[in-house]
Amino acid sequence: xxxxxxxxxxxxxxxxxxxxxxxxxxxxxxxxxxxxxxxxxxxxxxxxxxxxxxxxxxxxxxxxxxxxxxxxxxxxxxxxxxxxxxxxxxxxxxxxxxxxxxxxxxxxxxxxxxxxxxxxxxxxxxxxxxxxxxxxxxxxxxxxxxxxxxxxxxxxxxxxxxxxxxxxxxxxxxxxxxxxxxxxxxxxxxxxxxxxxxxxxxxxxxxxxxxxxxxxxxxxxxxxxxxxxxxxxxxxxxxxxxxxxxxxxxxxxxxxxxxxxxxxxxxxxxxxxxxxxxxxxxxxxxxxxxxxxxxxxxxxxxxxxxxxxxxxxxxxxxxxxxxxxxxxxxxxxxxxxxxxxxxxxxxxxxxxxxxxxxxxxxxxxxxxxxxxxxxxxxxxxxxxxxxxxxxxxxxxxxxxxxxxxxxxxxxxxxxxxxxxxxxxxxxxxxxxxxxxxxxxxxxxxxxxxxxxxxxxxxxxxxxxxxxxxxxxxxxxxxxxxxxxxxxxxxxxxxxxxxxxxxxxxxxxxxxxxxxxxxxxxxxxxxxxxxxxxxxxxxxxxxxxxxxxxxxxxxxxxxxxxxxxxxxxxxxxxxxxxxxxxxxxxxxxxxxxxxxxxxxxxxxxxxxxxxxxxxxxxxxxx
Amino acid sequence: xxxxxxxxxxxxxxxxxxxxxxxxxxxxxxxxxxxxxxxxxxxxxxxxxxxxxxxxxxxxxxxxxxxxxxxxxxxxxxxxxxxxxxxxxxxxxxxxxxxxxxxxxxx
Numbered sequence: 001x002x003x004x005x006x007x008x009x010x011x012x013x014x015x016x017x018x019x020x021x022x023x024x025x026x027x028x029x030x031x032x033x034x035x036x037x038x039x040x041x042x043x044x045x046x047x048x049x050x051x052x053x054x055x056x057x058x059x060x061x062x063x064x065x066x067x068x069x070x071x072x073x074x075x076x077x078x079x080x081x082x083x084x085x086x087x088x089x090x091x092x093x094x095x096x097x098x099x100x101x102x103x104x105x106x107x108x109x110x111x112x113x114x115x116x117x118x119x120x121x122x123x124x125x126x127x128x129x130x131x132x133x134x135x136x137x138x139x140x141x142x143x144x145x146x147x148x149x150x151x152x153x154x155x156x157x158x159x160x161x162x163x164x165x166x167x168x169x170x171x172x173x174x175x176x177x178x179x180x181x182x183x184x185x186x187x188x189x190x191x192x193x194x195x196x197x198x199x200x201x202x203x204x205x206x207x208x209x210x211x212x213x214x215x216x217x218x219x220x221x222x223x224x225x226x227x228x229x230x231x232x233x234x235x236x237x238x239x240x241x242x243x244x245x246x247x248x249x250x251x252x253x254x255x256x257x258x259x260x261x262x263x264x265x266x267x268x269x270x271x272x273x274x275x276x277x278x279x280x281x282x283x284x285x286x287x288x289x290x291x292x293x294x295x296x297x298x299x300x301x302x303x304x305x306x307x308x309x310x311x312x313x314x315x316x317x318x319x320x321x322x323x324x325x326x327x328x329x330x331x332x333x334x335x336x337x338x339x340x341x342x343x344x345x346x347x348x349x350x351x352x353x354x355x356x357x358x359x360x361x362x363x364x365x366x367x368x369x370x371x372x373x374x375x376x377x378x379x380x381x382x383x384x385x386x387x388x389x390x391x392x393x394x395x396x397x398x399x400x401x402x403x404x405x406x407x408x409x410x411x412x413x414x415x416x417x418x419x420x421x422x423x424x425x426x427x428x429x430x431x432x433x434x435x436x437x438x439x440x441x442x443x444x445x446x447x448x449x450x451x452x453x454x455x456x457x458x459x460x461x462x463x464x465x466x467x468x469x470x471x472x473x474x475x476x477x478x479x480x481x482x483x484x485x486x487x488x489x490x491x492x493x494x495x496x497x498x499x500x501x502x503x504x505x506x507x508x509x510x511x512x513x514x515x516x517x518x519x520x521x522x523x524x525x526x527x528x529x530x531x532x533x534x535x536x537x538x539x540x541x542x543x544x545x546x547x548x549x550x551x552x553x554x555x556x557x558x559x560x561x562x563x564x565x566x567x568x569x570x571x572x573x574x575x576x577x578x579x580x581x582x583x584x585x586x587x588x589x590x591x592x593x594x595x596x597x598x599x600x601x602x603x604x605x606x607x608x609x610x611x612x613x614x615x616x617x618x619x620x621x
Numbered sequence: 622x623x624x625x626x627x628x629x630x631x632x633x634x635x636x637x638x639x640x641x642x643x644x645x646x647x648x649x650x651x652x653x654x655x656x657x658x659x660x661x662x663x664x665x666x667x668x669x670x671x672x673x674x675x676x677x678x679x680x681x682x683x684x685x686x687x688x689x690x691x692x693x694x695x696x697x698x699x700x701x702x703x704x705x706x707x708x709x710x711x712x713x714x715x716x717x718x719x720x721x722x723x724x725x726x727x728x
Contacts, residue, residue: 003709004663007663008665009648139705145708
């Protein structure tokens with residue numbers, strides 16, 4: 001017997017037509033799944049009534065896999081096969097992972113992405129994440145009483161192509177149809193209904209268990225654009241527990257406890273922290289295995305004081321994000337709080353004071369990202385009319401191609417809304433050129449060496465033509481998930497080549513932001529370098545053309561003229577590698593002048609040979 | 622002639638309406654479609670139409686259009702939980718046979 005849900009007026013679906021779609025918050029510490037039921041987004045609970053699934057996977061020797069709190073419980077017992085925070089490894093090489101040496105895992109440096117050796121063999125972060133996603137999918141299937149149409153999965157705004165692709169791969173491995181990947185701050189903003197609010201700039205302050213992210217979003221015509229992101233990959237609610245734990249050790253005058261007592265006291269600290277979000281003081285009572293008794297009471301004021309450095313530590317990235325977006329706190333229209341740690345009153349107060357306004361806190365900060373993703377999934381699955389609400393994202397870094405001289409020609413500019421397709425025409429550089437190599441790049445800088453290489457491919461079979469005659473149309477296409485495919489087509493013959501970007505994994509967290517910043521900082525520098533490279537390319541082209549002309553029609557020149565041209569050629573050839581822009585311009589100019597008469601002579605010769613033996617009235621003019 | 626809500630269903634409906642922020646009640650109806658003839662309609666109601674028949678059950682307004690009423694007379698809408706799944710169920714005495722899943726039915 002199917003159970004029915006209440007629809008919006010006039011939106012009742014045909015029997016069996018209601019499409020079940022979920023939103024998934026695949027978090028570093030915890031993951032959640034949510035859906036829209038009776039027009040309201042709700043998180044789906046497991047059998048014990050808990051919505052949060054700890055993002056922990058344990059591989060057992062008997063071939064079974066534990067996910068969630070059971071795996072978490074085994075963490076200290078079986079650290080090597082119990083993988084926590086796998087999200088940090090998604091789409092990363094060993095070199096990109098911070099503090100590899102302090103982690104208990106047996107890393108294998110595989111090409112592309114790091115792998116972990118477990119009792120069940122080598123596992124990639126994609127496979128491990130897929131276990132978490134599969135557990136959530138099974139929970140959704142059981143809760144919704146039917147098969148899922150699809151899922152929207154959230155990723156941090158700073159995730160690059162490689163990390164997004166890895167997330168998508170994990171979802172597919174888990175048997176999920178990915179409707180779209182959605183930026184976490186965007187999902188939180190949707191949950192608060194901000195896309196229906198007036199246009200403006202919003203801040204999303206996300207203090208999770210172990211990570212802190214701040215994102216500045218700009219809303220225009222229902223489209224969220226990520227203006228800037230910043231954060232701290234090693235700062236979260238756990239650090240507050242740790243601070244409180246140290247306070248307990250200090251106050252109770254106890255010796256450094258054993259592992260078990262550390263865990264017990266940390267748990268007590270966490271409980272006290274949660275109590276202090278609601279009450280003015282909290283008891284911390286524990287009996288240690290050494291027989292010592294801890295019996296303390298902490299007031300909210302004391303807790304505020306010992307955690308003040310942590311709270312202020314979050315404000316540094318906030319300032320940086322605002323600076324990157326060239327905004328001031330008063331430009332922010334609303335502040336969305338995400339992550340369980342934002343329940344702490346001192347955090348809310350500090351954020352409120354900084355922005356000069358009360359942050360939005362009325363939704364559960366642990367669930368807000370999943371709820372927003374569920375609302376987006378409901379629209380994408382077709383349960384609401386599409387024109388009602390179509391959310392777009394933007395690409396974070398420009399995408400382009402390498403052109404002659406190591407320059408980058410941008411095809412899709414950053415902040416273009418996706419999905420997007422842009423085409424541009426290129427041509428051949430040499431006579432009779434039959435192949436062309438394409439180098440796809442990501443970044444804001446002008447030179448290839450300063451941008452990030454994404455892919456290379458070749459177009460072969462271009463019919464031989466003089467330089468500049470071939471027309472090659474290159475199309476860049478970015479799908480709704482921010483993934484790129486590039487194709488090239490020679491228009492006269494129709495030969496084609498394409499590549500789906502299997503991004504070269506390994507761009508670190510801050511690098512996207514840094515690449516953006518360096519693009520701005522080096523703008524004028526880059527402009528000069530671009531001008532120089534362009535002049536160098538022009539010089540090379542001219543040298544080559546002159547050489548060919550001399551070889552073909554050298555006999556048209558007298559001795560003196562040949563000498564003049566050859567001197568100009570030598571001078572230009574000397575400067576082409578390391579001459580300044582002005583020197584090059586001059587040398588290019590003098591070679592052009594020296595060859596003017598020669599060019600005219602060649603032209604005349606060409607016309608004479610074309611006209612030879614023809615009557616004037618037979619010419620088609 | 623009447624259509625009613627179970628107490629549990631009424632509690633959930635009023636809860637959903639208050640979370641949704643608007644609505645005068647719920648609308649129950651039938652449509653001709655589905656694999657077995659008729660399909661239920663279950664929607665929030667933002668306004669009552671002139672022709673609507675209005676029943677009140679545990680404080681919740683239930684709106685039914687006159688053409689649907691013969692198919693629904695005597696129905697009690699219940700809210701049930703099956704494992705992790707939960708939702709509404711029509712206990713309709715007029716039903717002769719239903720498709721396996723119960724989403725559509727015949728009178």
